[in-house]
Amino acid sequence: MFSQLQNRFKKIFKTIKGQGKISESNISDAVREIRIALLESDVNFKVVSRFIDRVKEKSLGNKVFDSVTPGQQFVKLVLDELIDFLKSDNSEINLNIKEKSVVVLSGLQGAGKTTTAVKIAGFLKREFNKEALLVGLDLQRPAAAEQLEILSNDNNLNCYTEKKSKNPLEVLKNAENYANDNNFDVLILDTAGRLHIDNNLIDELNQIISQSNPSEVIYVADGMTGQDAINSSSSFSKSCNITGCIITKMDSDAGGGVALSIKETTGIPIKFITFGEKISHIESFNPDRIARRILGLGDIVGLVEEASKSFNTDSFSDIQSKISNNTFDLNDFKNQINQMGNLENIGSMMKMIPGMKKMPNMSTGKKQLNATKAIVDSMTDFERKNSSIINGSRRKRIASGSGTSIQAVNKLLKQFNQMKVLMKKISDNKSKFKFPFIK
Structure with a gap:
């Protein structure tokens, strides 16, 4: 995860730390290398420009380099700016306390919505002791219901599917009745995706949102698609009331660029990142820890959580x-x-x-x-x-x-x-x- 960015930042920081004195010249060199590293990792060019401008403006201030180790001060400055770019006020998943919560997952086909739905159910069970019902509303993709059933059974989770139905709203209504009868805490709705955004997809999604009255409408972005993930998330957020984003496949090198760009360009908070195939390969998006990982500064808290x-x-x-x-x-x-x-x-x-x-x-x-x-x-x-x-x-x-x-x-x-x-x-x-x- 973030290995490409980690390697580039490691070289940049090693060079700047080796300077006996920090000057405008070597700061300019470091900033130029950071710009190249971010662009090569598929970070949106407008985001790169804003980030570089802020780093350069603060790094050339007189008070920044008064410390004994100015190179380390520069690293701290980059870290603080990166955290600021990633953080959101409402990055934690929103669950109703007194009544049943509904989480709607949306996105394009192939982003990993079904696998992500199962990972969220496992996360809620593990972290909040919540029993989730996975609802298969993808009635377009062949074998979508079978995939959800297999993943649910393999991980001891509950799911509701209707293989013969062609009406997702009818399936949703039946699933809500089933959830009420069996006292589930959360409904996770796995909606249909398309190869591209079209009016039918958006209309169906908005009808599901209207009927289910969800506490979260989350866009699932494929971390491997780079700029396409950013563009599609922006289109979804304009058409639907998207409340958050999950970035999948973060074990690829391309994932770093999406994480840095998506919140800054769309304003949508990142709720989770996923990686790997196991149900435990999901974690809450923490800006401080992700920024440290991107810069190669380590993430001890993440280590302890993975070990647990x-x-x-x-x-x-x-x-x-x-x-x-x-x-x-x-x-x-x-x-x-x-x-x-x-x-x-x-x-x-x-x-x-x-x-x-x-x-x-x-x-x-x-x-x-x-x-x-x-x-x-x-x-x-x-x-x-x-x-x-x-x-x-x-x-x-x-x-x-x-x-x-x-x-x-x-x-x-x-x-x-x-x-x-x-x-x-x-x-x-x-x-x-x-x-x-x-x-």
Whole structure:
């Protein structure tokens, strides 16, 4: 996410920090490089001009560079201006407190509305303990209802679809009755998209908005389409009462330009950004944290939030108890490996730490993790519970079953026993080590 912009800003800041004295000349050089970096990342040219003018005006003020480290002062100035460009007064999702909330998702075909609808439902369940009903109102795209049903079932969410109906307003009315009967907190309406904006699309959307009386009408913008996403969001906001925007596919390099442009050109607040395919790959849009990430300054808060999604706190409490009682075995070890999940996600989390932009080859680490899982899976349940009984013949069988070597099995068992001793020492210490996301 933002890797192209991060790399460019890193070089610019490195150059300006290396200057013993800040002058109008090297500030002009830095500002020119920032302009090029933003334009190459598909930021709207008018937005670039306004941003550069503000940075240049403030950076050439006498009071800006009175500090001991003027280069760092320049970085802070760029950060503050970027935050100001991104922030909005109402960037949080608006939910009704006393009555059912309705969220309408709109946008062009292919932007990822259906996937985003599922991610929002998961977010509301995880963060607000709200039960959402996903409603399939896209009656134009083939298999749209099936896609919503599959994604909902895979993630233990509720959905309402009518595959034979051709009237979205009728489906909406039936879905509202179903939601009332089953006490859902939120309705998320997945509306139809088109390959381009047309009158039929806008008319249908406005009728749905009028009938559902939503608390949010959100435009879903494809972060990979650059200027097209900005133009289409502007057209939608002029035709409908759009209250917010979600930028999808932010794991692409093009996403940075859309994020910087869309709020400034349309005035629509950005509510969420999404990335990846998992239901947890969505986050609230926080201008300060996004600006820090764009400039390569790290996002520790984002790191903690991502980690809290990846690790099961109840499991950690259970593990602490087993370590204290000296009953931690290879079954528990296997569960912890499974919790680690995809090492690519670990890599993306590590990039939120300042100074950790370059990561080792994650594919190599993933192979090692898979080999470890294969070794543990090749053991019997009794062996996992009693690792001390694993003698030479058992190790040979485990190596053969896992497609590894006896040396790899020996190494794993040695590391497991060393880890048990270390974890026991930590557990016995009154000032136990705690992750920031473990309560």
